[in-house]
Amino acid sequence: MSSQVLNILGRVLIAALFIPAGLSKITGFEGTVDYIASQGLPLPTVAAILAIVVEVGVAAALLFNVKTYWAALILAVFCIVSALGFHQFWAAPAEMAQMQQINFFKNLAIAGGLFLLAANSCTTVRASK
Secondary structure, three states: OOHHHHHHHHHHHHHHHHHHHHHHHHHOHHHHHHHHHHOOOOOHHHHHHHHHHHHHHHHHHHHOOOOHHHHHHHHHHHHHHHHHHHOOHHHOOHHHHHHHHHHHHHHHHHHHHHHHHHHHHHHHHHHHO
């Protein structure tokens, strides 16, 4: 497969993770705010709005190759913050610890891929100048 096809496929698959998650936060906004509040995070309404903007807006920018470097960095940081805020396996009850650990490291792996995409977008921009 060509690099261009792989690039498009990667963007579609990444967006397929974030955009539906953001849309579900819109349709279940009150539940999203309640869940964020239950995790003890400050300003749950603001956090929910920010999550929606990142998951829908920033992921759409990534999908359509708009400001890819920044979109990938923002999504990577979002994944790391989500891992630390919502998947604290070290503090989870025993019956939840393994699933939280999987989700924690899955978020970190996604962030790693997004960092690679950001780095690749810089290389692509430099090469095309």
